[in-house]
Amino acid sequence: MTKQNVVPAEAVATVTVAAAGSSPIFPYPPPISIPNKYVSQFDLVSGRTSSWLESMKASSPTHPKVAAALAASVPIVDSVFKMRSGWTMWHPSALSQFDQIVRASKGKQIVMFLDYDGTLSPIVEDPDSAFMSNAMRKAVREVARDFPTAIVSGRCLDKVVDFVKLAELYYAGSHGMDIKGPEKSRHAKAAKVLFQPASEFLPMIDTVYKTLLDRTKFTPGVKVENNKFCASVHFRCVDEKVRYHFTSATSNWGSLIDQVRSVLKEYPRLRLTQGRKVLEIRPTIKWDKGKALEFLLESLGFANCKDVMPIYIGDDRTDEDAFKVGEGLLDPASRVEASTSEGSVESVDWIHAAPPPMKFSDA
Numbered sequence: 001m002t003k004q005n006v007v008p009a010e011a012v013a014t015v016t017v018a019a020a021g022s023s024p025i026f027p028y029p030p031p032i033s034i035p036n037k038y039v040s041q042f043d044l045v046s047g048r049t050s051s052w053l054e055s056m057k058a059s060s061p062t063h064p065k066v067a068a069a070l071a072a073s074v075p076i077v078d079s080v081f082k083m084r085s086g087w088t089m090w091h092p093s094a095l096s097q098f099d100q101i102v103r104a105s106k107g108k109q110i111v112m113f114l115d116y117d118g119t120l121s122p123i124v125e126d127p128d129s130a131f132m133s134n135a136m137r138k139a140v141r142e143v144a145r146d147f148p149t150a151i152v153s154g155r156c157l158d159k160v161v162d163f164v165k166l167a168e169l170y171y172a173g174s175h176g177m178d179i180k181g182p183e184k185s186r187h188a189k190a191a192k193v194l195f196q197p198a199s200e201f202l203p204m205i206d207t208v209y210k211t212l213l214d215r216t217k218f219t220p221g222v223k224v225e226n227n228k229f230c231a232s233v234h235f236r237c238v239d240e241k242v243r244y245h246f247t248s249a250t251s252n253w254g255s256l257i258d259q260v261r262s263v264l265k266e267y268p269r270l271r272l273t274q275g276r277k278v279l280e281i282r283p284t285i286k287w288d289k290g291k292a293l294e295f296l297l298e299s300l301g302f303a304n305c306k307d308v309m310p311i312y313i314g315d316d317r318t319d320e321d322a323f324k325v326g327e328g329l330l331d332p333a334s335r336v337e338a339s340t341s342e343g344s345v346e347s348v349d350w351i352h353a354a355p356p357p358m359k360f361s362d363a
């Protein structure tokens with residue numbers, strides 16, 4: 001199936017199934033310092049508040065009160081419906097694509113990559129309460145028995161490990177910038193997998209986190225989260241309401257983006273991206289969930305290997321970096337893109353139904 005950029009990724013969770021073969025672009029063992037080629041320049045000062053605002057509005061189902069208000073508006077519901085139909089036309093349900101996925105996996109080593117929020121756990125208002133269900137944990141545990149399995153999340157590593165509670169998995173926290181092998185593994189090399197490509201940013205992120213906490217303290221509903229190598233400013237519970245001041249009008253969301261950008265002006269080595277009702281502050285290194293996927297494949301000994309099939313399930317814009325890894329494959333015919341329903345509802349069924357066990361050959 002060819003790639004279609006039909007709707008933002010957050011409208012539905014997506015399963016991307018890709019047969020790997022991309023060449024490694026980083027050395028392993030990992031470099032101590034970050035080579036220049038991984039450092040990119042982003043202009044945080046540019047970009048208008050209005051375009052950020054549009055993007056914030058489109059960034060995820062919002063909290064219940066606003067969702068109820070939206071539901072009362074027929075044109076909006078209609079356009080959302082049309083948008084979803086477009087997406088599912090090009091990305092049919094992963095469950096209905098199951099046979100095709102199994103066929104594509106024949107003779108290949110499956111490696112499973114799973115995003116956390118919105119994929120394994122439902123989206124909730126309080127980020128600290130995004131628990132995954134026992135059924136989901138059981139499904140992931142079963143998959144990890146048969147295939148190397150990694151959780152790739154924007155959250156800090158410790159938090160996601162604490163939520164998932166499965167010692168046999170690989171974890172990549174902070175959008176892939178904090179990678180750790182399984183504590184429990186049959187394979188000696190696995191536990192040694194450790195990589196923190198943005199370690200020099202640790203003090204900077206901590207300072208920015210504290211500054212953001214302070215600058216946003218008068219915005220009701222905002223939540224600032226320290227994700228170790230990145231930080232999140234959540235606006236899911238911030239009322240978008242417009243405030244009028246003489247002749248000009250600003251919204252709470254508008255002031256929030258201005259506050260965040262004013263902090264970041266002082267940090268040219270940080271960049272701003274967006275997830276589901278969240279602004280993400282990240283180092284400008286060229287490292288993301290896609291690079292984490294490539295790194296883990298290489299650590300597992302699958303660099304340049306045509307007989308491996310990574311399966312990545314994710315629901316957010318940052319997961320698209322991992323989906324793009326599949327675009328560089330030599331054999332696009334063996335790539336399948338499919339979708340699960342919004343949130344984690346269908347993911348658990350899909351993970352349960354994962355293709356039949358294949359031998360995990362150690363690196």
Ligand SMILES: O=P(O)(O)OC[C@H]1O[C@H](O[C@H]2O[C@H](CO)[C@@H](O)[C@H](O)[C@H]2O)[C@H](O)[C@@H](O)[C@@H]1O
Pocket residue numbers: 115116117118122123124125126127128130152153154155225227232234236275276277278280316318
């Ligand atoms: O890569 P992920 O595992 O999907 O993490 C991305 C962000 O997820 C969390 O925020 C999202 O989920 C919250 C709980 O459901 C929700 O309240 C919030 O609106 C979502 O954006 C997490 O709190 C962030 O730190 C992650 O970056």
